[in-house]
Amino acid sequence: MIKTLSFLTLFIITLIGCNSKNKESIKDTQKATSQNALSAVIDSIHSDINNGYYGLIDRFMVIKNDELLADFKYGQDYESIFKKYDTTNHQYNFNSTDWHPYYKETELHTLQSVTKSITSILVGIALVLNKDYNVSNKAMPLLNDTHITPKDKRKQNISIEDLLTMRSGLQWNEETDHNDTTNDCYRLESSDNWIDYVLSKPMDTIPGTTFVYNGGGTVLLGKIIRTITNKRIDHWAEEKLFEPLGITDYYWKETPDGEIDTEGGLYLKAEDLAKIGSLLLNKGKWNGKQIVSESWVTTSTSPLLKNVKPQWRNVTGYGYQWWIPKYTDNGKTNIYSANGYGGQYLMMAPEDNLIIIFNGWNINDEPQKSTYSVLQDRIIPTLKKK
Structure with a gap:
């Protein structure tokens, strides 16, 4: 289990040759070969980052079997x-x-929509500890202090699960540039009351039927956690997730109406984001204690929805606020990922017990290569080579 992660600028664990007095076993030889190949591809990725192929990258980490294999920091002059x-x-x-x-000017890095995946974990903890609620509960009764009175009966049928899987049925446009004034995320973040803004949107489909990427739904999830637990999500997170994991340094944006920005407002150090990844790969356990239920981890990181982004190169699935960029025909998850604007990625490959983390800030120019493809296209193939 990761206890504390190093702040070293360059740190790559390499294998040392076996004792010459003992003949190296075939298994050890294969392990050393695999490790050397992985080290080589990590070095190659690091070189490409330094050469600018991946644009503005701030951090690149690789963790396998709970061991830190690589940790690279890159200094960018963002002022200039x-x-x-x-x-x-x-x-x-x-x-x-x-x-x-x-x-x-701290080590806390914006996570953007990686925040949504962490919000999902907090929903899972809240539902397990409060047995009167589950994902089938309707959302509107849990948003009882809103100023919006829905006239469309379909809005009354939105469930917690519909919000988790982005199938609320609300009319929402978040696929354009973030500076586009017609973008609902832009309008949400410009509004004085985020909950009311989301609930004021008209319905355009039946809840639970159509995937539409909608950060507003995640805002509603944050408010629902407050209703269920009687605690604002930042206090709930500190008590039930951050404190057990030893995460003491974080920042979460507050919205004008006194709620918390659960769709993109969390800042964490990369070391602490790695703890979140390790928690999930260990099926919700940390130092032997079950922090979030194993069933929630399994369900939320499974491709409950298939091929939600047909325009993307990968046949991408979606769980409870987690992207599933690679899965088998029978629904087994090969890779799951928390993705954030500008290049924030927490990617896990359960079969290989592998975590990849990227922090970056590619918001104004598109780089030649995408860090989102690193795990699937460069690291996993290296591990699969005989």
């Missing part, structure tokens, strides 16, 4: 890079260096 853009200092200006990519 952002000079040609509007750098007005407010938290929703992505070119404001007080807020992005690091929070006010």
Whole structure:
């Protein structure tokens, strides 16, 4: 189990040759060969990052079998890079260096929509500890202090699970540029009351039928956690997730109406994000204690929805706020991932007990290569070679 992760700038674990007095076994030879191949591909990725092929990368980590294999930090001069853009200092200006990519010159890195996946974990903990609720519960009764009175009966039928799987049926446009003033995420973040903004949207499909990427639904999940637990999600997270994992340094944006930005407002150190990954790979356990139920981990990281993004290269599935970029025909998850704007990735390959983390801030220019494909296209094939 990862207890504390190193802050070393360059750290790659390599195997040392076996004792010459003992003949190396075939198994040890294969392990050494595999390890050497993995080290080589990690070095190659690191070289490509330094050469700019992946754009603006701040951190790259590889963890296998709970061992830190690589940890690279990259220094970027964001003050100079952002000079040609509007750098007005407010938290929703992505070119404001007080807020992005690091929070006010600390090690805390914006996670953007990786926040959604962590919100899902907190929903799972809340439902397990409060047996009167489950994913089938309707959302509207749990949003009881909203100023919106739904006239469309379909809105009354939105369940917690519909929000988790982004099938609320609410009309929502989040597929355009974040600076597009018609983008619902832009409008949400510009509003004074986020809950009311989401619930004011009209319905365009029956809940539970159609996947539409919708950060507003995750905002509702944060409010639902508060209703179920009587605690705002940041306090719930500190008590039930962060404190047990030894995460003491974090920041979470507060919305104008006194709620917490559960769709993109969490900042963590990469070392602490790795703890989240390790928790899930260990089926919800940390130091022998069950933090989130194994069944929740399994369900939320399974491709409950198939091929939700047919325009993407990968046949991508979706679980409870987790992307499933690779899965088998019978629904077995090969890779699952928390993805965030600008290049935030927490990617896990359960079969290989592998975690990959990227922090970056590619928001103004598209790089030649995407870090999202590193695990599937470069690292996994190396591990599968005989």
